Amino acid sequence: MSVALPAAARGFQGSRAGIVSRSVAAVIDLGVAVVAAFVLVLIRSVWTFFSSSGSTLRVVWPTRLGLSTLVWAVLFVYLAWGWARTGKTLGKRVLGLTVVPLGGGGRLPAWVAVGRALLYAVFPVGLLWCAVSGTQRSVQDLLLRTAVVYDWRGRRRPRRAA
Amino acid sequence: MARSMEGEAADHLVLVRAGERGVADEGRSPADDLEVMLLQSVRVAVGAFVAAAAFGAEIVRRTLGEEPDREEAEPPLASLVAGATLGLAVETATRATGVATRTVRTLAPYGSWILAATGAQRTLQRTMTRLDTRWQGVVPQTQEAAEAFARELVPEIVTALLDRIDLTALVEERVDLDAVVARVDVDAIAERLDLDAVARRLDVDAVVDRLDLVAIARGVIDQLDLAAIARGVIDELDLPALIRESTEGVTGEAVDDLRYGAVDADRSVARIVDRVLRRRRTDAVPTPDDPGAVP
Numbered sequence: 001m002s003v004a005l006p007a008a009a010r011g012f013q014g015s016r017a018g019i020v021s022r023s024v025a026a027v028i029d030l031g032v033a034v035v036a037a038f039v040l041v042l043i044r045s046v047w048t049f050f051s052s053s054g055s056t057l058r059v060v061w062p063t064r065l066g067l068s069t070l071v072w073a074v075l076f077v078y079l080a081w082g083w084a085r086t087g088k089t090l091g092k093r094v095l096g097l098t099v100v101p102l103g104g105g106g107r108l109p110a111w112v113a114v115g116r117a118l119l120y121a122v123f124p125v126g127l128l129w130c131a132v133s134g135t136q137r138s139v140q141d142l143l144l145r146t147a148v149v150y151d152w153r154g155r156r157r158p159r160r161a162a
Numbered sequence: 163m164a165r166s167m168e169g170e171a172a173d174h175l176v177l178v179r180a181g182e183r184g185v186a187d188e189g190r191s192p193a194d195d196l197e198v199m200l201l202q203s204v205r206v207a208v209g210a211f212v213a214a215a216a217f218g219a220e221i222v223r224r225t226l227g228e229e230p231d232r233e234e235a236e237p238p239l240a241s242l243v244a245g246a247t248l249g250l251a252v253e254t255a256t257r258a259t260g261v262a263t264r265t266v267r268t269l270a271p272y273g274s275w276i277l278a279a280t281g282a283q284r285t286l287q288r289t290m291t292r293l294d295t296r297w298q299g300v301v302p303q304t305q306e307a308a309e310a311f312a313r314e315l316v317p318e319i320v321t322a323l324l325d326r327i328d329l330t331a332l333v334e335e336r337v338d339l340d341a342v343v344a345r346v347d348v349d350a351i352a353e354r355l356d357l358d359a360v361a362r363r364l365d366v367d368a369v370v371d372r373l374d375l376v377a378i379a380r381g382v383i384d385q386l387d388l389a390a391i392a393r394g395v396i397d398e399l400d401l402p403a404l405i406r407e408s409t410e411g412v413t414g415e416a417v418d419d420l421r422y423g424a425v426d427a428d429r430s431v432a433r434i435v436d437r438v439l440r441r442r443r444t445d446a447v448p449t450p451d452d453p454g455a456v457p
Binding site for chain 2: 019020024096131134136152
């Protein structure tokens with residue numbers, strides 16, 4: 001069941017998304033990665049409490065480097081998984097964006113998704129190039145021949161039959 | 163009526179009292195004397211019986227310690243019953259005397275000479291006259307005693323009988339209550355009721371004060387299977403679907419607003435950058451208000 005788009009939004013579906021939409025989506029994705037990393041820290045703390053006798057239940061924070069590495073790793077896995085699966089992460093789903101290959105096909109190859117996630121995790125500032133680029137493409141898009149377009153379709157799940 | 167009968171009988175009997183030889187005695191035959199004797203015999207027998215009853219009644223009256231009320235304008239039912247009983251006894255005696263008299267008149271010619279010869283007749287007459295006089299004297303007392311006896315004893319007997327009878331069970335067994343109720347005109351009774359007056363007399367505040375509403379509510383709640391009711395309501399509502407739809411509605415609007423805002427911001431930023439770089443964008447970002455600008 002396709003969900004009807006608002007009339008005002010139908011015209012720009014499939015056109016390139018700008019820096020603001022993509023940045024907001026990236027911030028949401030970063031937040032998701034941070035929360036997921038925090039959950040992992042909590043799980044590790046609980047595991048430590050139960051596995052070692054005599055210890056109290058408290059949050060066992062890793063070192064700053066360890067925490068950064070954890071967030072980076074989570075972000076990489078999360079982005080790669082989302083783009084390879086549907087071309088959307090949670091942030092892009094909220095903003096109605098989709099990553100598409102320039103060559104068509106609608107869905108990113110797995111290696112492209114992984115490479116794009118790795119590039120964003122290593123060099124996130126490359127996203128800002130889409131503001132300067134005449135084609136609304138970031139550094140990662142230029143390297144991997146991808147683009148981010150508006151795609152509000154599938155923003156809501158169809159209602160379950162009563 | 164009983165008293166009149168009694169008076170009539172007494173008058174009749176007094177006229178034939180024995181032992182008073184006057185003008186009426188002249189010219190009497192032996193058969194007449196025998197008739198008088200028989201009448202007096204019956205009267206004495208009745209008098210003895212009534213005297214015994216009076217004696218017993220007097221004992222009861224004194225035991226109960228109540229004097230009869232002689233000032234009553236209307237004789238009570240007990241007095242009427244007692245009087246009627248005495249009157250009936252005297253009337254019965256009179257009838258019996260009449261029968262006996264007719265019998266004696268038939269047999270008198272044959273037996274009167276025996277009584278006259280032995281002299282027993284006069285002795286017998288004196289004795290009976292004395293007893294008759296005494297009986298006449300105790301009649302009022304006897305009557306009072308009988309009335310008091312009946313007045314005191316009848317209620318006791320009735321009460322004792324009622325105590326021994328289960329009237330409720332008797333009514334349930336013998337009376338067709340459904341038929342009785344079916345014959346009752348409830349509408350007519352309802353029409354005769356002044357419900358407004360009844361309502362005005364009700365102190366509703368006092369009634370409410372006496373009600374333990376908390377206990378009543380607790381009892382009602384205890385009897386309700388709230389968990390089952392809640393489950394039924396939830397099943398009917400399909401609460402998950404309701405929450406999902408309402409959440410989707412709210413979040414959907416918020417997301418739309420966010421997206422429109424982001425698209426506008428994208429357009430604004432792109433325009434500023436283009437202006438700074440002095441270029442014409444080929445893949446321009448369309449505005450939500452101008453979807454036709456999309457390539």
